[in-house]
Amino acid sequence: MEVKVQLNNLRTAPRKTRLVADLIRGKTLAQARQILSFTTNKSARNFLKLLNSAAASAKNDFKLDENNLSVSKVFVDEGPKLKRWHPMSRGRAFPIIKRTSHITLALSEINLSVKKEAKKENKEIKKPAKEKSAKPKIKNTKKKVKAKK
Numbered sequence: 001m002e003v004k005v006q007l008n009n010l011r012t013a014p015r016k017t018r019l020v021a022d023l024i025r026g027k028t029l030a031q032a033r034q035i036l037s038f039t040t041n042k043s044a045r046n047f048l049k050l051l052n053s054a055a056a057s058a059k060n061d062f063k064l065d066e067n068n069l070s071v072s073k074v075f076v077d078e079g080p081k082l083k084r085w086h087p088m089s090r091g092r093a094f095p096i097i098k099r100t101s102h103i104t105l106a107l108s109e110i111n112l113s114v115k116k117e118a119k120k121e122n123k124e125i126k127k128p129a130k131e132k133s134a135k136p137k138i139k140n141t142k143k144k145v146k147a148k149k
Helices: 013-026 029-037 042-060 111-124
Strands: 002-010 069-078 082-085 093-098 099-107
Touching: 002 013, 002 042, 013 029, 013 042, 013 069, 013 099, 029 042, 029 069, 042 099
Parallel strands: none
Antiparallel strands: 002 099, 069 099, 082 093
């Protein structure tokens, strides 16, 4: 089961927000909360709110255990840009582009027993090392001798 939550129009540039997204991708819920609570980036607070919201909806709506949740997908897309102008000397105008972000976060359930079974199956599927043949290969050991002039 996967729980998806989305935060739209966050007034932080996507480039800055992706730095925080990379920190929590693939982590368990507890690890992600701990990382976000100690990250000093402005968008880390918004990520933490979004993560807590996803955990609450997983617990209440889908009856999932919080200990078995991990962050499976996190991606940050670019939202609409706010275009503003800053007046400069001699009647010129300098453009200011205020970027926004759309954050999508997905929590999925971890099944520890399924993972262990999958590892066991992978070990069984792997082919054994190649057996050496009984007949050894003989290299040509004759050397060519150059005639002296």
